[in-house]
Amino acid sequence: MGEEKGDFEPKIVGFTCNWCTYAGADLAGTSRKKYPPNVRLIRMMCTARFDPMFALKALLNGADGVFISGCHPGECHYIKGNFYARRRIAAMRTILKQLGLDNRVKSYWISASEGDKFATTMKNITEEIKAVGPNPVRDEIL
Amino acid sequence: MKGTELNYGDLEGFLKGLLENKAVDCLIMPRRVGNSVSYMLVRDKDKITAPESAIFAPSFGVNAANIVKGWLIDEKVGIVAKPCETRAAIELIKLTQLKEDSVLLITVDCAGTYANEVYAANYADIGDQVDSAKIKELAGKGISIRDACTICENRLADIGDIAIAQANGEKAVVAGLTDKGVEALTAAGLSLEEKDLEREAEKEQIAAEAKANLEALPKIDSEAALEEFLRDCIVCKNCRDVCPVCYCKDCFFDQPLGNPAGGDLLNLAETRGAVAVPANQLLYHLTRVYHVCTTCVACGACEDACPKDIPLTRYYPVITKKVQEIFEYVPGKDVKEPLPFTTYEDDELEECLM
Secondary structure, rough: OOOOOOOOOOOEEEEEOOHHHHHHHHHHHHHHOOOOOOOEEEEEEEHHHHHHHHHHHHOOOOOOOEEEOOOOOOOOOOOOOHHHHHHHHHHHHHHHHHHOOOOHHEEEEEOOOOOHHHHHHHHHHHHHHHOOOOOOHHHHOO | OOOEEEEEEHHHHHHHHHOOOOOOOOEEEEEEEEEEEEEEEEHHHHHHHOOOOOOOOOEOOOHHHHOOOOOOOOEEEEEEEEHHHHHHHHHHHOOOOOOHHHHHHHHEEEOOOOEEEHHHHHHHHHOHHHOOHHHHHHHHHHOOOOOHHHHOOOOOOOOOEEEOOOOOOOOEEEEEEEEHHHHHHOOOOOOOOOOOOOHHHHHHHHHHHHHHHHOOOOOOOOOOOOOOOOOOOOOOOHHHHHOOOOOOHHHHHHHHOOOOOOOHHHHHHHHHOOOOOOHHHHHHHHHHHOOOOOOOOOOOOHHHHHOOOOOHHHHHEEEEEHHHHHHHOOOOOOOOOOOOOOOOOOOOOOOHHO
């Protein structure tokens, strides 16, 4: 609260799939890659478990950003879960774009072997969310 | 397509014939009560009188598809309704909330409608039916059609099983759009000939006007604008209850997590310092717009039902249209086309995830 744009530590809620991005985060850790600690990861078995309501709720409860990531399309552990997830995320982001809320949502595909990509992505999205500024709903009564 | 031209006076016999010859077991159709028009469910053909005074009436109260939502019965229901209502029924079939074999969708041409209370109050001016010239003339007198109708691109009857299209001079063309429709028409005793109901030029003109009207609607383009827009919402959930394609039996917002009360609400107020009540106003509308984003037929029933007069047509149909565009999906157009969330392509949509 009372924090200025660019000069605050954003809270980002991350929804990641067990088989790819969560393992990717593990690899980043075991490879001792440094990345900002702003993302709080929530592990789900597949991005298809991601309900857009999770992102809406996180944002309305004051999260500065939402990060969603799973296996690359075509490499889903459950064969096609992330294809369905991609449609849902695309629909959600199309809605949020029109309402000017999409700049707080980030979606990526990061595999279990991409520890480097995970660390860089964390750095990038933390910077991006810092530039967007603190979520104004934190100071509002919603 | 196969059809025939009927005088208005013959429509009564045609609809009675559907019941009499068991083409349908019952009919949901508009009926006139004085200045007003509302729906009735008919089993006895003798209760149908002068349908021509009601079925073309530019009055919108409820979406007829909402009446049959979740009717998983084996008897066959005929629904005489406007194109947006037929589209909603088709979406319900895809959502398995209605059996395809248990409905006969009879779509009537629509020129645009007035909210039913506006229609009843101005019946003397509006009459039994209108065309676009009459709508313009009435708008000059301050009697305007619903916003949802001004942005509607699909007003001509071209979906469902049977189309009832207006022709010149108190005549209607009744045509079968599917095999089921043709069968029903034949069963009702009509002799059919080849009819052309494409009306491409007219459709293009309607679509162009609708697009321009959509562009002219005030935009909700920021979180602040959305909060302002929904400020007076009392979370009564009427917009959900009248929505033909909002169909969950157990709505999230009727459950403790979505509709917190008592200790749950105190806990929320404890973590946040203060919480607005009724709770979840923004979350409700954001979740609902996602839930109907591919199936919203833009009928505007939500706006009509809002007790606080929030112009929801600027929100639900407008926001969902963009989603339908990314999937190149027109809800209610084709009963065989899968719902966007039930299918996928290997390589698609990456541009929406940037």
